[in-house]
Amino acid sequence: MSEDSCITRHFEHYRTLSKNDEALLAGLEQSPSKVRADQILWQEGDTAREFCTLSRGWAYSFRHMEDGSRQILEIYLPGDIIGLREFAFKERLAGVAMLEDGVVCHFPHRRLLNVFRESLTLSAIFFAISSHQQALLTERLVNLARRSARQRLAHLIYEMYVRLARTRARDGNSIRLPLSQQHLGDALGLSSVHVSRTLTTFREEGLILRARQRIELPDPDALAREAEFADAYLNDGIAHFFTTERDD
DSSP states (O other): OOTTOHHHHHHHTTSOOOHHHHHHHHGGGOSOEEEOTTOEEEOTTSBOOEEEEEEESOEEEEEEOTTSOEEEEEEEOTTOEESGGGTTOSBOSSEEEESSSEEEEEEEHHHHHHHHHHOHHHHHHHHHHHHHHHHHHHHHHHHHHHSOHHHHHHHHHHHHHHHHGGGTOOBTTEEEOOOOHHHHHHHHTOOHHHHHHHHHHHHHTTSOEEETTEEEOSOHHHHHHHHTOOGGGGOOOOGGGOSSSOOO
16 A cells, blocks of 8 residues: 555555555546645536545635625545545536645546446445545534534534544544634634634633644543534445455
């Protein structure tokens, strides 16, 4: 496995990959492009002709509301594939922007079809990733509709804590969280002032320790209990689909 490829590390979370699988994934990381913080990768309504892999940096999808506010829908981490949900659509369903400087690799739909033809393993993993992205959106809806401000914020932080473990981007109980209070508010339906107050309360209660973009969870289980976090939507179970170790 390539230690330099967070895409490969992400896919390895689901199942051990063959050399052929790794080579196919490497084909999705050709011609990397550097992108800057706040750069728009595409806007809602743009033509949907390609996907992109997020090789470095964080990104998010969003919708602009009629009142001028912004709703952040998804948060993408290094190793994520952006644009899978729009495979069956002609236009983008939401905009995507960078949270920080990073590297993305664009590739057309036809290259993904080639991956499907060449590897049953990667096909299954792509479907699993797409299912997980849908599950994340569903959980975000529940978060917005039914949880308190404390639970929403605790849930999002703990979700990032769990997701970052998949690409080995977590340092013990510490994570890097390059989300401003405004970004957190736009994702959780809260004002930045409310986010700030809640973060301060969490710090006073010993649930989190925060220093700029780094957050430490002294007791991750305590934060999970605060969030009433049920991690079933982050679990994967595709191994039983395979009856052999390799498909190549």
